[in-house]
Amino acid sequence: MSLQENESLAELSAEAHTLLGQHYQQEPSLLASAPGRVNLIGEHIDYCDGFVLPLAIDRHIVIAAALNDSATVRVRTMEEAEVIISLNDPQKPEDPAWANYLRGVLNGFRLRGNWPLPGFNAVIVSNVPVGGGLSSSAALELSFATLLEGFSGTKLDAREKALLCQQAEHDFAGVPCGIMDQFASAFGKEGHLVLIDCQSREPALVPFHTDELSILVANTMVRHDLATGEYRKRREDTEQALALLGKSSWRDVSLADLRNHEGRLPEVLQRRARHVVTESSRTREAAEELRTGNPAALGPLMAASHQSLRDDFEVSCAELDLMVQLASDIGPAGGLLGSRMTGGGFGGCTVSLCRSEQLPEIAACLAMGYERETGLAPQIFSTRPAGGARLL
Numbered sequence: 001m002s003l004q005e006n007e008s009l010a011e012l013s014a015e016a017h018t019l020l021g022q023h024y025q026q027e028p029s030l031l032a033s034a035p036g037r038v039n040l041i042g043e044h045i046d047y048c049d050g051f052v053l054p055l056a057i058d059r060h061i062v063i064a065a066a067l068n069d070s071a072t073v074r075v076r077t078m079e080e081a082e083v084i085i086s087l088n089d090p091q092k093p094e095d096p097a098w099a100n101y102l103r104g105v106l107n108g109f110r111l112r113g114n115w116p117l118p119g120f121n122a123v124i125v126s127n128v129p130v131g132g133g134l135s136s137s138a139a140l141e142l143s144f145a146t147l148l149e150g151f152s153g154t155k156l157d158a159r160e161k162a163l164l165c166q167q168a169e170h171d172f173a174g175v176p177c178g179i180m181d182q183f184a185s186a187f188g189k190e191g192h193l194v195l196i197d198c199q200s201r202e203p204a205l206v207p208f209h210t211d212e213l214s215i216l217v218a219n220t221m222v223r224h225d226l227a228t229g230e231y232r233k234r235r236e237d238t239e240q241a242l243a244l245l246g247k248s249s250w251r252d253v254s255l256a257d258l259r260n261h262e263g264r265l266p267e268v269l270q271r272r273a274r275h276v277v278t279e280s281s282r283t284r285e286a287a288e289e290l291r292t293g294n295p296a297a298l299g300p301l302m303a304a305s306h307q308s309l310r311d312d313f314e315v316s317c318a319e320l321d322l323m324v325q326l327a328s329d330i331g332p333a334g335g336l337l338g339s340r341m342t343g344g345g346f347g348g349c350t351v352s353l354c355r356s357e358q359l360p361e362i363a364a365c366l367a368m369g370y371e372r373e374t375g376l377a378p379q380i381f382s383t384r385p386a387g388g389a390r391l392l
């Protein structure tokens, strides 16, 4: 069976409930959840005022917690040793690195004046693959921020909450990410994709109710080390290119502008710029095709997106290219409408749009082909657009 089954949110919550009892002998007074995300199209342009089209996936992080009558937060995950965070001192990044997402969010609450917070014990359970480019870190930030809303008796506006979490990632995890992951996890809605205008920071919901189509995620199971450093470099490349084009926002740059500057930008920056401009227009077009009931039109757009990420933006890798090639070999005749790498790149997952009735054959074919070439068994699952972060 190549298609992996998915633990439901209810099952995860029950697990978190039980674990809190086992570790801290307490019943949860709060349960908070937040989904991971997969991006259908619009890659590496959320930090360039572009349009992106992710969805919150039906895989979550759930935190169960109860007050502990102290000035400390004690947290356990299924795999890691307990982390103890003192609420008396200002937070700063330290080991273990995974808990910096929590420290960053605590810091955000302190800065906005929701302080002091009461101490609590918490356990974290998750079925969002870690390091797979499905935003397990955004899900951790958003679920924790939602828990803190509960404990502080404050409700943040979803946008403010997402931005607070993005800031936590910048300052405490050292990743200069855009807004896509946190916005998708905050604004996700069942049966909808989230079209985000990254200039105005306005999300708009695009219906995706159909049972006929499914979104398939294939995890290459590789993550190349250069991911974070190269991410920062790509961001810097786009900033440099924009300055050389003499513009203050990518929203004001057209393909004609790029042609007019041909030769005046270093060749690499010319390619980076071409990716930004073409990807943003592909994304708007994809959202329009979905709105007007023409999902088949997404195939060529997703293929062009992958090519652009591979050749112009250079964030793909051999394993992602292989998985996309296998998908393209299946093609529309085999029920596979389109496929591309998703997320930051250099490993992680591909996303494909498929006819639901052909999912089992598609998954088997991808798994077999990928394993034959790489010796690695990919993790493959279908996902539906889910709701955003919330208290359960």
Ligand code: GLA
Pocket (backbone or CB within 6 Å): 039, 042, 043, 044, 045, 046, 047, 177, 178, 179, 180, 181, 343, 344, 345
């Ligand atoms: C990572 C970042 C996002 C976005 C994607 C690429 O997931 O966190 O902000 O830039 O890469 O689209």
